[in-house]
Amino acid sequence: MVSAADTRRTTSPEDTEALAAALAPSLAEGDLVSLVGPLGAGKTRFAAGLARGLGAGGRVRSPSFTLVNEYGGGRAMLFHIDLYRLDSPQARSLGLEEMRQRGIVVVEWGDRLPSSDRSDALELAFALEGESERTIVARGYGSRGRELVKCWRSIGAGKGA
Numbered sequence: 001m002v003s004a005a006d007t008r009r010t011t012s013p014e015d016t017e018a019l020a021a022a023l024a025p026s027l028a029e030g031d032l033v034s035l036v037g038p039l040g041a042g043k044t045r046f047a048a049g050l051a052r053g054l055g056a057g058g059r060v061r062s063p064s065f066t067l068v069n070e071y072g073g074g075r076a077m078l079f080h081i082d083l084y085r086l087d088s089p090q091a092r093s094l095g096l097e098e099m100r101q102r103g104i105v106v107v108e109w110g111d112r113l114p115s116s117d118r119s120d121a122l123e124l125a126f127a128l129e130g131e132s133e134r135t136i137v138a139r140g141y142g143s144r145g146r147e148l149v150k151c152w153r154s155i156g157a158g159k160g161a
């Protein structure tokens, strides 16, 4: 069930980054954030905001070709995965569990993960509402996912839809 409290609206890329940066303090090693939504929805911008919010260095770019980008130097390691070009056997062999042991994992096109990998995760579904408007709806899987939805509801940046 989608509730208005779980929906955020952003009106610029900076706004989307700020929302992600505000979520970052709630994240801990082992957490998985799955970003879903169409091309150009803002998933990479969101990942950049998470890296900034964690205090990680380095420029965040789409990991489409490298498969996984790692951002260190912050409060926790951030692993940034993009599944757009991967099929599901490849997605299974990424070593997700090992990454979760070492840090926080954010996955673009996370709906392409095997469902067993999404059983304890925060899913954020992006939709394009206009040239610079996006809505982002949170959904929690498992107990940790539900806890992170509560964190999402309580963050101050961005506006409720």
Ligand SMILES: Nc1ncnc2c1ncn2[C@@H]1O[C@H](COP(=O)(O)OP(=O)(O)OP(=O)(O)O)[C@@H](O)[C@H]1O
Pocket: 010, 011, 012, 013, 014, 015, 016, 037, 038, 039, 040, 041, 042, 043, 044, 045, 046, 062, 084, 108, 131, 132, 133, 134
């Ligand atoms: N409110 C907004 N939030 C995020 N990006 C926005 C917003 N408004 C406009 N944009 C623009 O939309 C684009 C989002 O690009 P981004 O690479 O983050 O999307 P993506 O979801 O990662 O796409 P892909 O599926 O191709 O990886 C950027 O060009 C950004 O400037």
Ligand SMILES: [Mg+2]
Pocket: 043, 044, 045, 062, 082, 108
């Ligand atoms: Mg992207």
